[in-house]
Amino acid sequence: MLKVEELSKNYGDFVAVDNISFESGKGTVFGLLGPNGAGKSTTINCVSGLMQPTSGHASVAGHDVVSDGKAARQNLGVVPQEIALYEDLPAVENLRYWGKAYGLRGADLESRVRDVLEYIGLGDRAKDLPKEFSGGMKRRLNFGCGIVHRPPVILLDEPTVGVDPQSRARLFDMVEAERDAGACILYTTHYMEEAERLCDSLAIIDHGKLIAQGTVDQLRAKLGARDVLQLSGHFPVDETKRAIEALVDGGNQDLEFIAQEEESITLTLSQASQHLPAIFKAVSAAGGNVTETSLRSPNLETLFLLLTGTELRE
Amino acid sequence: MSFALTSFKKDLARWRQDVMSTLIWISIPLMIGGLITALMGSDVKPHGVLLMVDQDESFLSELIAGAYSAGELGELISVEKTTLEEGTERINEGDASGLLIIPEGFGDAFLNSEPVTLTLKTNPSQTILPGIITNVTEILLDAGFYAHQLFGDEIDLIKNLGDEPSDAVVGAMAIAIQNKMESVAPQLFPPIIDVEIVEPPPTEPTPPLALLFLPGIILMSVMFSANGIAGDWWREREQGTLRRLVFAPGQLGGFVVGKAMAAAVIIGLVGGLTLLLGFLYHGISWAKLPSSLIWISISGVALFSWFAALQMLFSNQKTASIISSMLLFPLLMVGGSFFPLAVLPGWIAAIGRASPNGFVAHRLTLEITAEGAWSIVASDWLIVIAAAVAGLSICAWRLKSGFARA
Numbered sequence: 204m205l206k207v208e209e210l211s212k213n214y215g216d217f218v219a220v221d222n223i224s225f226e227s228g229k230g231t232v233f234g235l236l237g238p239n240g241a242g243k244s245t246t247i248n249c250v251s252g253l254m255q256p257t258s259g260h261a262s263v264a265g266h267d268v269v270s271d272g273k274a275a276r277q278n279l280g281v282v283p284q285e286i287a288l289y290e291d292l293p294a295v296e297n298l299r300y301w302g303k304a305y306g307l308r309g310a311d312l313e314s315r316v317r318d319v320l321e322y323i324g325l326g327d328r329a330k331d332l333p334k335e336f337s338g339g340m341k342r343r344l345n346f347g348c349g350i351v352h353r354p355p356v357i358l359l360d361e362p363t364v365g366v367d368p369q370s371r372a373r374l375f376d377m378v379e380a381e382r383d384a385g386a387c388i389l390y391t392t393h394y395m396e397e398a399e400r401l402c403d404s405l406a407i408i409d410h411g412k413l414i415a416q417g418t419v420d421q422l423r424a425k426l427g428a429r430d431v432l433q434l435s436g437h438f439p440v441d442e443t444k445r446a447i448e449a450l451v452d453g454g455n456q457d458l459e460f461i462a463q464e465e466e467s468i469t470l471t472l473s474q475a476s477q478h479l480p481a482i483f484k485a486v487s488a489a490g491g492n493v494t495e496t497s498l499r500s501p502n503l504e505t506l507f508l509l510l511t512g513t514e515l516r517e
Numbered sequence: 518m519s520f521a522l523t524s525f526k527k528d529l530a531r532w533r534q535d536v537m538s539t540l541i542w543i544s545i546p547l548m549i550g551g552l553i554t555a556l557m558g559s560d561v562k563p564h565g566v567l568l569m570v571d572q573d574e575s576f577l578s579e580l581i582a583g584a585y586s587a588g589e590l591g592e593l594i595s596v597e598k599t600t601l602e603e604g605t606e607r608i609n610e611g612d613a614s615g616l617l618i619i620p621e622g623f624g625d626a627f628l629n630s631e632p633v634t635l636t637l638k639t640n641p642s643q644t645i646l647p648g649i650i651t652n653v654t655e656i657l658l659d660a661g662f663y664a665h666q667l668f669g670d671e672i673d674l675i676k677n678l679g680d681e682p683s684d685a686v687v688g689a690m691a692i693a694i695q696n697k698m699e700s701v702a703p704q705l706f707p708p709i710i711d712v713e714i715v716e717p718p719p720t721e722p723t724p725p726l727a728l729l730f731l732p733g734i735i736l737m738s739v740m741f742s743a744n745g746i747a748g749d750w751w752r753e754r755e756q757g758t759l760r761r762l763v764f765a766p767g768q769l770g771g772f773v774v775g776k777a778m779a780a781a782v783i784i785g786l787v788g789g790l791t792l793l794l795g796f797l798y799h800g801i802s803w804a805k806l807p808s809s810l811i812w813i814s815i816s817g818v819a820l821f822s823w824f825a826a827l828q829m830l831f832s833n834q835k836t837a838s839i840i841s842s843m844l845l846f847p848l849l850m851v852g853g854s855f856f857p858l859a860v861l862p863g864w865i866a867a868i869g870r871a872s873p874n875g876f877v878a879h880r881l882t883l884e885i886t887a888e889g890a891w892s893i894v895a896s897d898w899l900i901v902i903a904a905a906v907a908g909l910s911i912c913a914w915r916l917k918s919g920f921a922r923a
Contacts, residue, residue: 251764253922276766287757291534292527303523304765332534348761 204229204387205250205356210259212245212411219245221411222259227389227404229355232382234398234405235391236503238513242411243391244284247360250389251281263356277305280354284361286341287348290334294325294344297333298351305352315351322380323347324373339370346377350386357381359390363397375401395503407507414510422506429457430475431505434468435495438486443468446489450481461509471509520768524775525782528749532783542742542787547794549855550734554727554798565614565646567596568604575624581617584657585650593649608638614646615639617654628672630665667697724886729857731795732881735788736874737854739817742787744845746780747824750912750920751834759921769921773913777818777905784817785810795885805890809881812893816877816901822908823873829915853878877901 205227212220220242227233235243248254250261252272261268264278288297298316307315320326323343333341342362350357359378363371378401382388392398398405399419406416415422444463447470451458455478461469468486472478475498486493499505507513532539567585571578586596594614599607601618608616618636626633637654639647665672671690753759762772789810796806827844828837849855851868852875858866859882869875880893 248922253760253763273766276764279764281761281764283757283760285757285760287761289527289531289758290756291531296527296530300523300527301761301765303520304762304768306766308519 204264205233205389206260206262207246207250208260210246210249210261211257212242212249212254213257218411220249220256223406223408223411223413224259225406225413225416227387229387230382230385231403232378232388232390232401234402235389235408236393236395236398236405236507237391237408238393241393241408243393243408244360245411246408247281247358247389247391251279251358252276278355280349280352280357282346282349282357282359282362284364286345288333288341288344291332293330293332294336295320295329297344297348301348302351305354307352315353319347319351322377337367337370338365339367339373342366342370343373343377346374350381355386357386357388359388361391361393363392363394395507399503405503407503407510409507409511415506419503422503423501425506427457427473427501429459429471429473429501431461431499431501431508432470432472432475432479432482433497433499434470434482434486434491434493435466435497436491436493438463438465438468438491439489440465442489443486443491446485446491447482450485455481462513469508471505520771521774521778524772525778526775528776528779529782531749532779538745539742539783539787542738542745543790545741546734546737546791546854549737550730550791550795553730553734564592565594565643565650566612567594567650568599568607568613568616569596570601570604570616570618571598572601572621573619573623577624577627578619581619581657585653590649590653593646605638608640611640611642613640614643615650617650627661627665628675630669667701668694725799726857726860728799728801728886729859729882731799731885732878733852733854733857735791735795735813735881736852736878737849738791739784739788739813739877740820740845740849740852740854740874742784743780743817743820744824744841746783747821747828747841748834748838749776750825750829751837754920755834759916763916763921769913769916773909773916776912777822777909780821781814781818784821785814788813788817799885801885802890805885805887808891808893809884812881812884812898812901813877815898815905819901819905819908820873820877822905822912826908826911826915829912829920848872848874851875858882873904 207226208224209222210220210224211218211222223242223246225233225235235246237243245254249256250263250268252268252275255269263275266272266275266278268275289300292300295316298319299312302312302316317326320329323346325340325344325347328336328340333344336344342365346359346362349359362374362378366374375397378388378390382403390398390401402419404416404418405422406413407422408414415425417425440463444460447458447460447468455472458470458472458478461471463469468491470482479496479498483493569582569585571582582596582598585591585594597613604613604616604618607613616636616638618638620634620636623633623635625631635654635658637651639651641647671694674686674690750759762768792806792809792813795801796803824841828841831837831840851865852858852872853861853869854874858869858875858879861869870879876897880897884890884893
């Protein structure tokens with residue numbers, strides 16, 4: 204349903220999206236994960252026809268977004284990151300308007316608008332103006348406007364930014380309902396827990412490049428069973444490095460440096476809690492001073508840290 | 518076309534939520550128009566007061582007082598007799614158009630052909646009425662001089678008459694005056710000089726000044742509303758709906774047409790209300806209302822489209838709004854909204870008529886002052902339609918070229 208092939212987008216010398224490819228089918232949620240500025244929104248903009256890619260192709264339901272843009276857009280529902288509603292038009296009129304923009308008319312439109320209003324939990328607020336709504340209600344209406352025309356492919360660009368937990372849970376339910384109804388969903392986020400809950404497969408993007416891709420299980424397998432240990436404090440760079448290497452040579456074969464700076468060290472190893480005393484001892488002997496310790500079990504966030512050496516939310 | 522109608526209805530529904538803007542668009546021009554009409558209403562004639570200090574209190578001084586308030590002059594000037602002190606105080610305070618002092622002995626001096634001075638002080642803050650008073654005074658003095666030349670003997674005789682002249686003397690004097698009148702009558706009635714009056718070719722009657730203000734006032738409300746509605750492109754962009762629109766398949770054209778239709782209706786209603794009040798006040802033929810209304814609605818769309826095109830060229834809403842407003846007021850000034858083009862100096866009026874709103878106002882003036890309705894020529898209709906199409910095309914181009922995506 205959604206296919207992206209060797210897509211690139213440049214702004215002068217700056218490469219926002221660098222030769223990325225992925226594919227997603229009917230009834231699946233494909234996650235595009237990455238920190239802010241990684242290239243997620245640019246990818247969405249190229250797929251939605253808002254921007255023209257510098258090179259490569261994207262197609263929606265078999266229609267190329269550039270050469271057959273109108274048909275591609277007809278099959279696409281976009282829920283933009285920013286709220287995009289007529290604040291001075293009642294909720295029901297917003298849905299009607301966007302339904303008509305995608306060609307719905309008459310009884311079909313009215314029936315669909317009614318269904319969507321109930322679906323997004325605004326049935327009793329249909330005639331109220333969005334400017335009177337809470338942030339979560341606006342998000343839900345924003346979602347409703349993107350799906351009112353029953354698109355087979357839905358692009359969700361960070362739909363839960365600034366949303367309260369209750370509304371977030373409701374949005375998750377709606378995404379899952381759309382997937383179960385057969386929609387192909389491209390979901391961008393920088394919240395790993397969202398991706399882990401919702402996505403059947405995902406790609407991790409950073410600095411415009413896809414650095415990992417697969418199902419959640421496949422990506423977890425890449426990390427193995429290793430924990431991520433992050434030490435904060437003050438660490439002489441060379442001495443600390445030598446001390447850690449000595450630990451590896453001394454039998455901790457899967458101990459691996461991910462990142463090292465003067466004020467933090469990030470390591471990955473199996474069953475890290477058992478090795479903490481030895482690590483502390485080696486770091487202290489090298490002249491380091493540990494003020495804070497963070498031990499995390501394997502997840503997508505630690506995978507991102509492993510792959511990029513930086514925190515996802517930086 | 519179907520989506521254009523949807524977009525049109527959407528904009529009208531949104532407009533209904535913003536009553537305050539509409540009230541401002543209507544009330545400011547009406548307020549200015551009301552003030553101007555109150556100051557320069559078509560039925561109001563200037564009226565002044567001539568203060569007269571009659572220190573002579575003779576038959577001749579009474580005759581002069583009567584001359585200022587006789588006939589049509591009396592509609593313009595009221596004569597108030599006063600004392601020298603009060604008269605001087607009032608004229609110094611600007612409380613009258615003029616102060617005429619007739620000195621004691623004026624009548625005798627006239628009869629004796631002796632020099633005498635009448636003092637006339639005028640109010641420098643007024644222009645028309647003091648000028649009229651000065652001219653009338655000069656005419657009266659000239660009349661006195663010629664009367665003296667013509668009836669010098671009779672005046673001498675009157676001067677030397679006792680308190681009770683005999684009927685024979687009075688009769689002789691009457692016959693003498695009659696004879697002199699008969700001798701000069703051929704020159705005076707009709708005059709000896711044959712004057713051929715060449716009448717200028719008939720010109721169209723000049724409409725009252727207050728009526729000439731009307732098109733400018735209407736255009737003010739049209740300009741305010743056109744500029745205000747043009748800002749809606751930016752409002753849509755800020756709330757993300759333009760961006761969402763770009764995702765929808767092939768609806769940009771319908772969206773632009775819908776906006777133009779909504780602008781036509783809103784401007785038509787706002788301008789139409791001003792127009793209606795103007796028609797009622799000035800008693801303009803109702804037959805001209807449809808043509809005037811359609812003219813301002815179409816012209817309003819053209820103005821709206823160019824304000825929008827201009828605003829869409831800038832990188833942020835604040836700059837767009839400031840530039841647009843900065844352009845609005847000079848255009849109103851030069852385009853005849855504050856001073857009718859007909860009363861502006863020729864070269865300014867020429868610039869005004871070439872300005873977009875001046876062009877529209879000038880044609881509207883022709884329409885409401887012409888003999889019949891639909892007097893605006895076809896080429897002018899085509900010009901405003903072409904301007905609207907061109908402006909809307911630029912708006913559509915800006916939507917496609919990135920305005921909606923930002």
